[in-house]
Amino acid sequence: MEKRPDTLPKHGFIDRDRLMSYAEASAPGEAELDAILAHALELHGLGIEEVARLIRVSDSGQRARILDAAMQVKEAIYGRRMVFFAPLYIGNTCSNNCLYCGFRRDNKDLVRAVLGKAEIEAETRTLLKEGHKRLLMLSGESATTPLDYFLDAIDTVYAVREGQDHVRRINVEIAPLSVADFARLKATNIGTYVCFQETYDQELYAVYHPSGPKRDYLNRLYVMDRAMEGGIEDVGIGALFGLGDWRFEVLSMFEHARHLEETFGCGPHTVSVPRLQPAPGSAIANHVPSPLSDEDFMLLVATIRIAMPYTGIILSTRESEDMRNALFRYGVSQISAGSRTNPGAYAQEAEKKSGESGSQFALGDHRDLDEVVSSLIDSGHVPSFCTGCYRKGRVGQDFMDLAKPGLIKEFCLPNGLFTFQEYLLDHASTSTRAKGQVLLDRLASEIERPEVRERAQTALAEIKAGGRDIYF
Numbered sequence: 001m002e003k004r005p006d007t008l009p010k011h012g013f014i015d016r017d018r019l020m021s022y023a024e025a026s027a028p029g030e031a032e033l034d035a036i037l038a039h040a041l042e043l044h045g046l047g048i049e050e051v052a053r054l055i056r057v058s059d060s061g062q063r064a065r066i067l068d069a070a071m072q073v074k075e076a077i078y079g080r081r082m083v084f085f086a087p088l089y090i091g092n093t094c095s096n097n098c099l100y101c102g103f104r105r106d107n108k109d110l111v112r113a114v115l116g117k118a119e120i121e122a123e124t125r126t127l128l129k130e131g132h133k134r135l136l137m138l139s140g141e142s143a144t145t146p147l148d149y150f151l152d153a154i155d156t157v158y159a160v161r162e163g164q165d166h167v168r169r170i171n172v173e174i175a176p177l178s179v180a181d182f183a184r185l186k187a188t189n190i191g192t193y194v195c196f197q198e199t200y201d202q203e204l205y206a207v208y209h210p211s212g213p214k215r216d217y218l219n220r221l222y223v224m225d226r227a228m229e230g231g232i233e234d235v236g237i238g239a240l241f242g243l244g245d246w247r248f249e250v251l252s253m254f255e256h257a258r259h260l261e262e263t264f265g266c267g268p269h270t271v272s273v274p275r276l277q278p279a280p281g282s283a284i285a286n287h288v289p290s291p292l293s294d295e296d297f298m299l300l301v302a303t304i305r306i307a308m309p310y311t312g313i314i315l316s317t318r319e320s321e322d323m324r325n326a327l328f329r330y331g332v333s334q335i336s337a338g339s340r341t342n343p344g345a346y347a348q349e350a351e352k353k354s355g356e357s358g359s360q361f362a363l364g365d366h367r368d369l370d371e372v373v374s375s376l377i378d379s380g381h382v383p384s385f386c387t388g389c390y391r392k393g394r395v396g397q398d399f400m401d402l403a404k405p406g407l408i409k410e411f412c413l414p415n416g417l418f419t420f421q422e423y424l425l426d427h428a429s430t431s432t433r434a435k436g437q438v439l440l441d442r443l444a445s446e447i448e449r450p451e452v453r454e455r456a457q458t459a460l461a462e463i464k465a466g467g468r469d470i471y472f
Contacts, residue, residue: 012221013259014200014252022052023247033062037069040306043076051254054303055247063299070302070330073309080443081382081416083312083334084369085134085171086127089343090115090153092360094140096212098198099284100243100276102360103140105212107281113343114144120156122347128162129350130338130369131427133385133419134169136194141175141213147184150174154188164468165426169387171236175213176223182230191390192269193227194236195220199243200252208243208284224260224268233396234269235260236314241297242276242288250300257308266397270312270334271304273297277318278362294323298330305331310400317365321375324365328381337372339363373423374432377439384416385423388471410449414456415471417444421463 028036036050046054057063091114094103102110115123127135137154139145150172157167172185173194185193199205202217209215224235237256239249257267275292279285292300304313315324315332317339324335340346341360367375373383388411389399417440424436444460447453459470 011202012218014202014221014255016202019200019248019251019255020245022048022251023055023245025049025052025056027056027058027062028053030062033057033065037065037306040069040309041072043073043309045309046307048251048254048258051303051307052247052251054307055250055299057299063295066299066306067302067330070305073306074329074331074333077309078333079382079413080380081333081384081412082328082376083134083384083386083416084132084372085136085334085336086130086132086369087136087138087316087336087339087341088120088123088127088157089138089341089345089360090120090123090150091139091142091145092343093142093144094212095142096140096214097210098212098214099208099210100198100240100279100282101285102279102281104282109281114139114149115153115343117152117156119344119347120153121160123344124157124160124167125162126346126350128160128165128167129427131373131385131423132369133165133167134171134191134387135167136171136173136336138173147174147177147181151184151188154190158189168385168469169390173236176219177226177230179226179230182227182232186231190232191387191395192234192236193224193232194238194270194272195223195227196238196240196272196274197221197252197256198240200239200249200256201244204244224256225263228260228264228266233266234390234399236270236272236312237268238272238274238314240274240276241292241300242290244290246290246292246296246300250303253304254307257311266400267308268311269395269399270314271308272314272316273301273304274316274318277364279360297323298326301327301331317363320364321367325375325379328376328379335372337365337367338369370427370429370432373428373436377432377436380439382413382416382439382443383420383423383436384412385419386412386415386471388412388415391471410452411472413443413447414452414459417456418459418463418470421460422468425464 092103093112093114094105097105154170169191171192172190205217227235239253261267276285276288312333313331314334315327316336376383420440424433444456447456
């Protein structure tokens with residue numbers, strides 16, 4: 001049964017005072033750090049007290065040990081795979097007045113746009129031509145982009161064909177819905193539903209959200225409960241770092257994950273870690289209230305990786321090329337590439353037209369998809385566009401049941417290699433294709449189980465012969 005606002009605890013499941021006290025914990029000594037990292041390498045996750053101690057570490061040597069542990073955890077669970085997606089903004093109108101966002105209602109300088117069906121098709125074709133197979137669809141919260149419009153947009157994207165290419169999975173990031181509307185969203189065959197709390201600090205939340213539907217802290221805090229009650233198995237949470245104390249936000253996300261695990265038997269599928277970046281018309285975004293240093297940001301990501309080892313960590317193009325390259329090693333498992341945050345920008349750029357609509361925030365990594373893929377190949381990572389688990393029903397608790405004993409790797413690596421092979425054949429530049437094929441052939445030959453290796457080699461041969469969208 002959907003929870004009514006008047007039945008919810010005043011602060012929800014986030015005990016601000018308790019988490020603030022944890023955020024002020026002292027750093028561990030060497031012996032305690034040894035014990036925490038040994039526990040982390042058992043791949044069962046950490047307790048909140050352990051997380052609180054790790055995020056207080058300031059000694060460079062101890063931080064290096066935490067990063068190393070995160071790298072080991074990531075390698076053990078995800079291997080060298082890095083999953084790609086592209087954000088697709090279909091509207092930037094918004095009734096909220098979030099002080100940090102370029103889309104905010106009172107930003108009179110922003111050129112507003114809501115894409116029509118033909119424009120959505122054009123955006124989708126452009127992304128398919130680049131090689132993308134997974135999209136994250138977004139829009140502002142506005143009467144001009146109601147749920148019916150968004151559902152029609154999803155159908156439009158799925159219907160686009162560009163040769164043999166089509167979008168294989170759409171993840172969604174839109175404003176909170178009711179349980180009934182989440183059931184409607186689920187029926188459109190989406191993957192993960194994503195929604196950020198922005199800040200879990202209820203006092204700061206009120207400051208940064210002065211007006212609009214988003215002002216309701218508890219409505220947003222319980223959005224994942226309603227999504228899962230509506231039948232969506234995979235959800236993605238996140239905070240916008242820079243609005244408040246980053247340590248408190250990390251502990252709050254950990255508490256959010258625990259709440260979902262206890263309530264539904266499965267925590268979040270992904271955690272996003274965006275840092276506040278400059279945004280048009282936002283004084284706060286251009287003068288970050290609680291800046292987070294690069295060093296602290298790396299510790300944050302590494303701690304989340306070892307605290308929630310089976311949860312995907314998403315890193316967007318808000319971050320610079322150097323920061324993204326570093327974090328690929330220490331915990332990140334999903335990334336965007338070649339991103340644009342203003343509606344219509346992909347097709348406009350492809351047609352050499354100047355963009356007319358406004359963007360949500362500034363980007364830090366301006367490389368196109370092929371450049372990012374090339375860089376990943378150089379570092380030995382496997383660029384993956386896989387959507388196999390979604391379409392095979394390995395989601396929610398079923399996914400975790402396979403992930404925790406390590407069985408999911410038997411699907412993920414081969415499926416990742418299949419989509420990597422498709423990209424190399426259909427979209428890669430000549431230099432990327434050549435070095436990528438060398439890496440792919442080596443990794444395919446190194447698959448441990450003979451029966452899995454044989455199936456993978458057979459599938460790769462089919463792809464080279466013209467087959468597409470093969471997965472198991």
